[in-house]
Amino acid sequence: MTSAAPARxxxxxxxxxxxxxxxxxxxxxxxxxxxxxxxxxxxxxxxMALLAPRAGHARVVGLTGSPGVGKSTSTSALVAAYRxxxxxxxxxxxxxxxxxxGGALLGDRVRMQDHATDDGVFIRxxxxxxxxxxxxxxxxxxxxxxxxxGCDVVLIETVGVGQAEVEVASLADTTLVLLxxxxxxxxxxxxxxxxxxxxxxxxxKADREGADTVVRDIRYMLSLGDRRxxxxxxxxxxxxxxxxxxxxxxxxxxxxxxxxxLAEKGELDRRRRARAADEVEAIALTVLRARIxxxxxxxxxxxxxxxVVAGELDPYAAADELVAGLTA
Amino acid sequence: MTSAAPARxxxxxxxxxxxxxxxxxxxxxxxxxxxxxxxxxxxxxxxMALLAPRAGHARVVGLTGSPGVGKSTSTSALVAAYRxxxxxxxxxxxxxxxxxxGGALLGDRVRMQDHATDDGVFIRxxxxxxxxxxxxxxxxxxxxxxxxxGCDVVLIETVGVGQAEVEVASLADTTLVLLxxxxxxxxxxxxxxxxxxxxxxxxxKADREGADTVVRDIRYMLSLGDRRxxxxxxxxxxxxxxxxxxxxxxxxxxxxxxxxxLAEKGELDRRRRARAADEVEAIALTVLRARIxxxxxxxxxxxxxxxVVAGELDPYAAADELVAGLTA
Numbered sequence: 327m328t329s330a331a332p333a334r335x336x337x338x339x340x341x342x343x344x345x346x347x348x349x350x351x352x353x354x355x356x357x358x359x360x361x362x363x364x365x366x367x368x369x370x371x372x373x374m375a376l377l378a379p380r381a382g383h384a385r386v387v388g389l390t391g392s393p394g395v396g397k398s399t400s401t402s403a404l405v406a407a408y409r410x411x412x413x414x415x416x417x418x419x420x421x422x423x424x425x426x427x428g429g430a431l432l433g434d435r436v437r438m439q440d441h442a443t444d445d446g447v448f449i450r451x452x453x454x455x456x457x458x459x460x461x462x463x464x465x466x467x468x469x470x471x472x473x474x475x476g477c478d479v480v481l482i483e484t485v486g487v488g489q490a491e492v493e494v495a496s497l498a499d500t501t502l503v504l505l506x507x508x509x510x511x512x513x514x515x516x517x518x519x520x521x522x523x524x525x526x527x528x529x530x531k532a533d534r535e536g537a538d539t540v541v542r543d544i545r546y547m548l549s550l551g552d553r554r555x556x557x558x559x560x561x562x563x564x565x566x567x568x569x570x571x572x573x574x575x576x577x578x579x580x581x582x583x584x585x586x587x588l589a590e591k592g593e594l595d596r597r598r599r600a601r602a603a604d605e606v607e608a609i610a611l612t613v614l615r616a617r618i619x620x621x622x623x624x625x626x627x628x629x630x631x632x633x634v635v636a637g638e639l640d641p642y643a644a645a646d647e648l649v650a651g652l653t654a
Numbered sequence: 655m656t657s658a659a660p661a662r663x664x665x666x667x668x669x670x671x672x673x674x675x676x677x678x679x680x681x682x683x684x685x686x687x688x689x690x691x692x693x694x695x696x697x698x699x700x701x702m703a704l705l706a707p708r709a710g711h712a713r714v715v716g717l718t719g720s721p722g723v724g725k726s727t728s729t730s731a732l733v734a735a736y737r738x739x740x741x742x743x744x745x746x747x748x749x750x751x752x753x754x755x756g757g758a759l760l761g762d763r764v765r766m767q768d769h770a771t772d773d774g775v776f777i778r779x780x781x782x783x784x785x786x787x788x789x790x791x792x793x794x795x796x797x798x799x800x801x802x803x804g805c806d807v808v809l810i811e812t813v814g815v816g817q818a819e820v821e822v823a824s825l826a827d828t829t830l831v832l833l834x835x836x837x838x839x840x841x842x843x844x845x846x847x848x849x850x851x852x853x854x855x856x857x858x859k860a861d862r863e864g865a866d867t868v869v870r871d872i873r874y875m876l877s878l879g880d881r882r883x884x885x886x887x888x889x890x891x892x893x894x895x896x897x898x899x900x901x902x903x904x905x906x907x908x909x910x911x912x913x914x915x916l917a918e919k920g921e922l923d924r925r926r927r928a929r930a931a932d933e934v935e936a937i938a939l940t941v942l943r944a945r946i947x948x949x950x951x952x953x954x955x956x957x958x959x960x961x962v963v964a965g966e967l968d969p970y971a972a973a974d975e976l977v978a979g980l981t982a
Contacts (some may be wrong), residue, residue, distance in 0.1 A: 370970065375970065375971060378965050381965060382965055490957040496850070599959045602963050603955050603956060603958075605962070606959060606972040606973050612973075613973055614977060615935070615939065619875070627931050627934060631931035634706075635923070640703045640705065640706040641702060641930065643933050646942075648934060649941050
């Protein structure tokens with residue numbers, strides 16, 4: 327396990343060696359590959375080509391919920407539950423916030439220290455470094471690395487609300503939405519649209535007053551309908567006390583049950599294909615945007631922009647000229 | 655002035671007529687054109703071509719700040735101040751939140767009713783309807799409409815934090831960052847990176863306790879440096895009581911002073927060219943993405959995604975194939 331900074335730039339990059347060591351489960355090699363992803367390194371092409379055969383092994387589980395519901399603690403409890411089953415686990419803690427910060431503003435990661443010496447666990451925080459597409463571009467590639475390193479399951483924990491939750495759901499096979507009593511979460515859930523992305527609801531801190539009210543609120547909102555998929559899966563609502571590890575085994579059992587259901591319905595393959603299509607499309611757009619960037623360097627875009635500012639050209643006509651130059 | 659829903663789809667679209675009426679300042683025509691922008695209508699190409707000569711007239715002022723600082727009230731006070739100067743004003747209230755809602759979750763717009771019968775004021779709320787690029791794609795085009803309708807100044811008021819604030823700054827000639835006492839704003843400002851985007855700070859609710867502390871905090875943080883532009887502009891810090899209209903004239907005077915400074919330094923043209931370049935690039939990427947969409951319909955992307963899922967192909971190689979198909 328590692329969350330230490332990799333030795334970026336200290337030695338020349340031997341990609342095949344690095345990939346071989348990551349596939350053998352060497353934590354430092356895994357960390358370095360994920361750093362390459364964060365940095366949008368040109369070496370990723372070679373990395374991903376080498377990883378391809380083993381990149382789809384892991385089950386991907388998303389965890390989301392408002393700040394304060396206990397996401398880190400729950401992640402840690404789930405890691406422990408998976409480890410009891412002898413499974414190798416990866417954790418990606420993703421912070422999609424501020425494009426300026428450059429650093430992860432993650433919540434309490436102290437609990438994770440429980441797993442710091444377990445070599446069956448990889449833990450990694452990722453922050454957007456402001457490159458195109460940010461985490462929605464980087465996360466699938468980090469998943470590939472962890473999968474190729476032999477993780478049976480990867481937990482993606484996201485900080486934040488709104489868009490981030492939707493993105494996590496689009497990356498995961500199974501999405502857990504965490505709630506807790508006393509946070510007005512019922513309303514929050516409805517607002518952020520997380521009802522639509524939840525495959526499993528987890529009411530954490532269930533030893534506190536109000537837990538049953540949260541369960542009732544979710545049930546009520548579910549009864550109002552309008553699920554993303556009218557597919558026959560009824561999201562279960564589980565209660566946990568993650569700080570004491572209570573309920574984690576039941577959550578894992580439900581994740582497995584959901585996985586079996588996905589596989590049976592052909593939905594697992596469908597989700598993964600959709601994910602791969604998004605990933606390929608995002609990379610293709612990056613490639614195309616880089617070409618526009620080259621043109622900008624060649625003054626084409628700048629000249630077009632000048633004509634738009636002068637009112638000689640509208641932005642659509644300018645875009646057509648740009649695209650024509652690109653695909654000529 | 656209008657914020658009423660337009661008569662979408664009720665009658666066939668006569669674009670030249672609609673544009674002519676909007677340019678003559680007819681509120682309903684302006685509203686309908688902005689609805690076309692929100693809907694990413696195919697008619698926009700024709701609209702923008704017709705608007706081009708008059709699309710760059712307006713000064714663009716961004717207003718941002720945490721919920722509760724009084725953005726709507728401040729916007730309304732600024733509108734009144736501009737009207738006293740005989741200027742025509744547009745207001746775009748932008749909500750970049752939830753991709754699910756489809757509707758604007760804007761704050762208190764009641765204050766805006768002060769201007770509801772003034773035909774020198776256009777007010778419009780915009781929400782992302784989930785199309786590609788969302789508001790960052792739509793807002794510049796709505797600006798074009800308001801500018802062509804004769805607005806001398808357009809105020810873009812944004813709800814939200816983080817990314818949204820940065821985007822507003824990238825669209826505006828002058829960005830106002832609003833703060834208020836008693837909200838821990840000092841820390842918030844530093845976090846969200848808004849220090850870097852502010853051209854003018856406005857401490858609203860300045861009749862409340864703590865206003866001077868907020869001013870001091872801003873001054874301290876500014877002294878720590880690290881501005882986006884080391885360009886010689888020192889962001890002034892103004893105090894207002896927007897609910898009573900106090901300080902609005904001074905804010906307008908500072909906006910004018912900043913505008914004059916931008917023009918003198920050639921920065922206004924530079925900002926507008928950069929904005930136009932972003933806009934053209936965004937439209938070009940939309941065009942390219944639509945072509946990928948066509949290919950997806952033609953099974954190319956889906957087939958590539960299937961090979962990625964199977965581990966036969968890595969996502970970069972798949973993207974290369976996609977791009978090759980696109981630009982062939």
